[in-house]
Amino acid sequence: MAEQPKIPLGKLLIQKGVISEDQLRIALIEQKRSQEPLGKLLITLGFVTEATVREALSKNLNQQSADLNSLVVDAIALKLIPKDVAKRYRVFPIVYERHSDNLILAMSDTSNIVALDQISAMLVKGITITPLLAGESDIQRAIDQYYGFELSIDGILHEIETGEVNYASISGSTSDEYSQPMVRLIDALLADAVQNGASDIHFEPEQSFLRIRYRIDGILRQIRSLHKSYWPAMAVRLKVISNMNIAETRAPQDGRISIKFSGRQIDFRASAQPTTHGENVVLRVLDRQKGIVPLDGLGLGENELNLLKLMIARPDGVILVTGPTGSGKTTTLYSILNHINTESVNIMTLEDPVEYPMNMIRQTSVNESAKMGFADGIRSMMRQDPDIILVGEIRDKETAEMAFAAAMTGHQVYSTLHTNSAIGSVTRLLDIGILPDIMAGNIIGIVAQRLVRKLCTHCREPFEADPLERRLLGLPTPPAHDGEQEPLAPQTIYRAVGCERCAHQGYKGRIAIMELLKMTGELDELIARRASSRELKTAATAGGFHSLVDDGVRRVLEGVTTLEEVARVVDLTDRLS
Numbered sequence: 001m002a003e004q005p006k007i008p009l010g011k012l013l014i015q016k017g018v019i020s021e022d023q024l025r026i027a028l029i030e031q032k033r034s035q036e037p038l039g040k041l042l043i044t045l046g047f048v049t050e051a052t053v054r055e056a057l058s059k060n061l062n063q064q065s066a067d068l069n070s071l072v073v074d075a076i077a078l079k080l081i082p083k084d085v086a087k088r089y090r091v092f093p094i095v096y097e098r099h100s101d102n103l104i105l106a107m108s109d110t111s112n113i114v115a116l117d118q119i120s121a122m123l124v125k126g127i128t129i130t131p132l133l134a135g136e137s138d139i140q141r142a143i144d145q146y147y148g149f150e151l152s153i154d155g156i157l158h159e160i161e162t163g164e165v166n167y168a169s170i171s172g173s174t175s176d177e178y179s180q181p182m183v184r185l186i187d188a189l190l191a192d193a194v195q196n197g198a199s200d201i202h203f204e205p206e207q208s209f210l211r212i213r214y215r216i217d218g219i220l221r222q223i224r225s226l227h228k229s230y231w232p233a234m235a236v237r238l239k240v241i242s243n244m245n246i247a248e249t250r251a252p253q254d255g256r257i258s259i260k261f262s263g264r265q266i267d268f269r270a271s272a273q274p275t276t277h278g279e280n281v282v283l284r285v286l287d288r289q290k291g292i293v294p295l296d297g298l299g300l301g302e303n304e305l306n307l308l309k310l311m312i313a314r315p316d317g318v319i320l321v322t323g324p325t326g327s328g329k330t331t332t333l334y335s336i337l338n339h340i341n342t343e344s345v346n347i348m349t350l351e352d353p354v355e356y357p358m359n360m361i362r363q364t365s366v367n368e369s370a371k372m373g374f375a376d377g378i379r380s381m382m383r384q385d386p387d388i389i390l391v392g393e394i395r396d397k398e399t400a401e402m403a404f405a406a407a408m409t410g411h412q413v414y415s416t417l418h419t420n421s422a423i424g425s426v427t428r429l430l431d432i433g434i435l436p437d438i439m440a441g442n443i444i445g446i447v448a449q450r451l452v453r454k455l456c457t458h459c460r461e462p463f464e465a466d467p468l469e470r471r472l473l474g475l476p477t478p479p480a481h482d483g484e485q486e487p488l489a490p491q492t493i494y495r496a497v498g499c500e501r502c503a504h505q506g507y508k509g510r511i512a513i514m515e516l517l518k519m520t521g522e523l524d525e526l527i528a529r530r531a532s533s534r535e536l537k538t539a540a541t542a543g544g545f546h547s548l549v550d551d552g553v554r555r556v557l558e559g560v561t562t563l564e565e566v567a568r569v570v571d572l573t574d575r576l577s
Contacts, residue, residue: 089115106134205278242270317444349390378402398434420516456502509513
C-alpha cells in the first residue's frame with residue numbers, strides 16, 4: 001500500500017476549516033520575515049491553538065514538536081538521561097510527569113526506533129516515553145546549556161554556600177547567565193511550585209531567615225527556610241525577570257514573568273511590598289491550561305449546568321459571579337466566555353489586570369493613571385460595537401451604573417462582586433446605590449461559589465455518618481427513644497487520611513461548589529419592592545434554588561470531599577436549627 005502524500009500544514013488547516021485563506025496569507029508573510037515554522041506563527045498570531053496544530057501535525061506527519069527556547073528544565077528528567085546518552089542519540093529530556101510515569105523527550109528524529117529502545121531499556125521499568133520533534137541545533141544547545149549544572153534546589157544551595165557567587169553579574173546581560181547559581185535557584189523554585197500545583201509563591205523575609213511558602217489547594221504550606229543572606233540576590237533576580245526597578249526597594253512594585261515549563265507557557269504576576277525585614281515578594285501562578293476549564297468541567301450537576309447554559313443564552317442583561325477572593329470567580333467567567341467565544345460575537349473585557357490572554361477576545365487592563373478605570377472603560381467600550389462585555393469587578397456605584405446601562409442597551413454583561421451568597425448580591429447592589437427598579441428585569445442570574453479541596457482518592461477512608469453528621473447532611477436521624485421502628489439505612493461518607501501521593505494532606509486538587517440563582521418574574525417583583533433577603537430566599541427555594549450548602553452536601557455524599565472541608569467555606573449551622 002503506497003504511503004499517502006503529506007499535505008502542507010496550511011492547506012490541511014484550511015481543509016479542516018480551522019483557518020481562512022486570509023489568515024494563512026498573513027502567517028506566510030510573517031514567515032518570510034521571521035523564518036519561524038508556520039505552525040508556531042499561526043499560534044503566535046492567535047489563529048489556532050497549540051493543540052490544533054499538534055493534532056494536525058501528528059495526523060499529517062505522525063510527529064509532535066517541542067519548543068526548547070526559554071525552557072525551565074526538570075531536574076528529575078535530566079537525571080534520568082545521562083549527558084553522553086543525550087549526545088549520542090541527539091535527545092533532550094524536557095519533563096518527567098510523576099503522576100503518569102511518563103518522560104517527555106525532545107528528539108531530532110522521532111522515528112529512530114533504535115534510540116527509543118535503548119533509552120527505554122536504560123530507564124526504570126514502567127516509565128513510558130513520549131517523543132517530541134525538535135531541531136538538532138536546539139537539542140545540542142539545550143544539552144550544552146543545562147547539563148553539567150546542578151538543578152535541584154538543595155544542590156544549588158550547596159553550590160552557593162561552597163563557591164563564591166558574583167551577585168553583581170546576575171542583573172547583567174551575560175551570555176552565560178545560566179551559569180549563575182542564583183538564576184538556577186529561582187528557576188528551580190518556580191518549576192517546583194508549578195509541578196506541585198501551587199497558585200501562589202510567597203517569599204517572606206524575617207529577621208534572621210527567608211521563609212518560602214506555596215499556596216496549594218487554597219492552603220499555605222511552608223516549603224523552605226533559607227538564611228537571610230540569600231534574599232538580596234534572589235530579590236534582584238526576581239525583579240529582573242519581572243521587569244521591576246531593582247534600585248527601588250521602598251515602594252511597592254508590580255511585574256510579570258513569562259516562562260515555558262513542560263512545553264507550555266506559564267505566566268506569573270509578581271508583587272513586591274516593603275516590610276520591616278525587607279521586601280516581601282508574592283508571585284501568582286497564571287497557568288493558562290488550568291485557567292480555562294470547559295463549561296462541563298466546572299463540576300455542576302446536570303440541572304445546574306443546563307440552567308447556566310440557559311442563562312448564558314439570554315441576549316441582554318447582567319450575569320454576576322460572586323464569592324470571596326480566591327474562590328475561582330475568574331476561572332468560571334473565563335470558562336463561560338470560552339464557551340460563547342465565536343467569530344459571530346464581539347467579546348470585550350475590562351480587567352485588573354488581564355490574567356489569561358484569550359484568542360478573538362478584546363482584553364483591556366484597567367489603568368487608573370491613564371484615567372482608564374472600570375466606569376470610563378465601559379463608557380469607551382460601548383463605542384466599540386460589543387455584543388458581550390466582561391467587567392472585572394463591580395466596586396462602586398459608577399461602575400455598577402455603567403454595567404446596568406450597558407445591559408439595558410442590549411448587551412450581555414458579566415462581572416464579579418464580593419458577597420457571601422447569590423441572594424446577598426442584591427443587598428450589596430442596593431448598598432452600592434443601584435435602584436431596585438433598575439435591578440429588576442436586568443439581572444439574568446447570579447452564580448455564587450466557593451472552592452473546596454478534593455479528597456485524595458488513594459487514601460480516603462470510608463466511615464458511617466453519626467447522628468450529628470446525618471443532620472448536617474439532611475438525612476433522617478434515629479429517634480431519641482428506642483422503639484420498634486425500622487433501623488435507618490447506614491450512610492457512608494469519607495474522611496481525609498494522607499499519603500505520599502497527596503503530600504500527606506489527605507486532599508489533592510480543588511472543585512467548585514456553586515449556587516445558581518436565575519431571576520424570575522416573582523423575584524424581580526420582590527426586588528422592585530425591596531423585599532428582605534429571607535423573602536427572596538423563600539421564593540427562590542420554592543422555585544427549585546439549591547444553596548451552596550446543598551451543593552457542598554451533594555459533594556460529601558458523592559465522596560468527593562469531607563464535611564469538615566465544606567464547613568470550612570460555608571456555614572452549616574443553619575442545618576442544626
